[in-house]
Amino acid sequence: MHALSISEENYLKAIFHLYTGEEGIGTNAIAHHLHTKAASVTEMVKKLAEKKLLTYEKYQGVIPTRKGFTTALAIIRKHRLWEYFLVEKLKLSWDEVHDIAEQLEHIKSDKLIEKLDRFLDFPKLDPHGDPIPDKAGKMCVTKCCCMSEIKPNSNAKITGVKNHSPAFLKHLEKMHLTIGKTIKIVERNDFDQSVQLVLNHETMHISKEIAENLLVHKIKR
Amino acid sequence: MHALSISEENYLKAIFHLYTGEEGIGTNAIAHHLHTKAASVTEMVKKLAEKKLLTYEKYQGVIPTRKGFTTALAIIRKHRLWEYFLVEKLKLSWDEVHDIAEQLEHIKSDKLIEKLDRFLDFPKLDPHGDPIPDKAGKMCVTKCCCMSEIKPNSNAKITGVKNHSPAFLKHLEKMHLTIGKTIKIVERNDFDQSVQLVLNHETMHISKEIAENLLVHKIKR
């Protein structure tokens, strides 16, 4: 019945992001994601299990319940709406907003989020290309794949990023590899897995690391 | 050096609001304001004194330092900017925004507040008529007085409220006694201190309690 604490919300979000649908998530994985220790996770996970947000059995890892899912989605919704606000209205850059949204996502007020959503005109994607869940937790499926998996000689549009670190985002910005841009993959180097591509009629090379963290959507033409 | 905790910020704000410039503020007064107990205040006040945000001597009460003042003003600035945003942009009503702003004021990011201030076009007053400190802590002086102190047969404009409770604000809204409205005080009843006034060419009576919590600015005509 009580509202969740900020810590509880952060654990839930981590568990949601780590859950692949296969097996239970280990305490170590959660600890690593939250920069905390496995012992702390065990403790917290017991509390969340009592609140029916996840199922937990000793040594078996953790699986979020339906309630856990919808709760996590509500937090992610808030995070992404705030990110959209920060970039589109306040004109912060996409590499500055994550830490701020990490704080804003814990503000408690259903009405605030409804009003914010309306003010922003119900955006569907956040500044990093991630889908924003609606009030019911539904979000659009953005079928896209890693740029490192695209076959040479095909065209694609940049739709998102897998890594949200400021360093990575700033680098993309500098290279003009931003969301919405259309590129042509020319070839992949067998030696270092780097990728040669054409952007704005100019040829460029990007490292394996960058290609693995860029999400694209294949297009014809 | 560390950033302040939410609790520390709330104590500083309370101390700022209670300080009249005369004597030190007692732990009981602070406890009452924060719905906590005097013993808890004693503890916290020692910590804030170590951080040079206030001076404290046993049994002598507490006085904010210059550093304490500017820190409190920065928090109040954030609170009022967010209130302005919630009312003017998100269209929440003036009785709904206090609790939300109470959470938002603790978000840590100087750049966020600068950008928010610019986005709102540097407002000088919040939705309750309270002045918004600028980046340097300066705010406009709004010379105004309690409606209960105005002499009969004079005109005045409503400029602010002393009480920020939703119940009071909703009541004012219903009576159309909102900020900016011009009224004429007709007379004060000696028995119950109620006030008769004219608003929009209609005569009305308001209780002593309301008159004491409405701030007005006398005008000619």
Add this chain to the structure above:
DNA sequence: AATATAATTTAGTTTAACCTAAAAAAATAT
């Protein structure tokens, strides 16, 4: 001035969220 009342502080608990170190269980390798 002595006493009663009120305000404040101290001492000792509680809770949430973290930690380390050691024990126990599970997974992996020989």
Add this chain to the structure above:
DNA sequence: ATATTTTTTTAGGTTAAACTAAATTATATT
């Protein structure tokens, strides 16, 4: 199948911020 390594849990400790109850200091009353 047994031994080794890794993962997870337990046990016990720490810190911030609250609390209650008792002791102390200040203020007010007679």
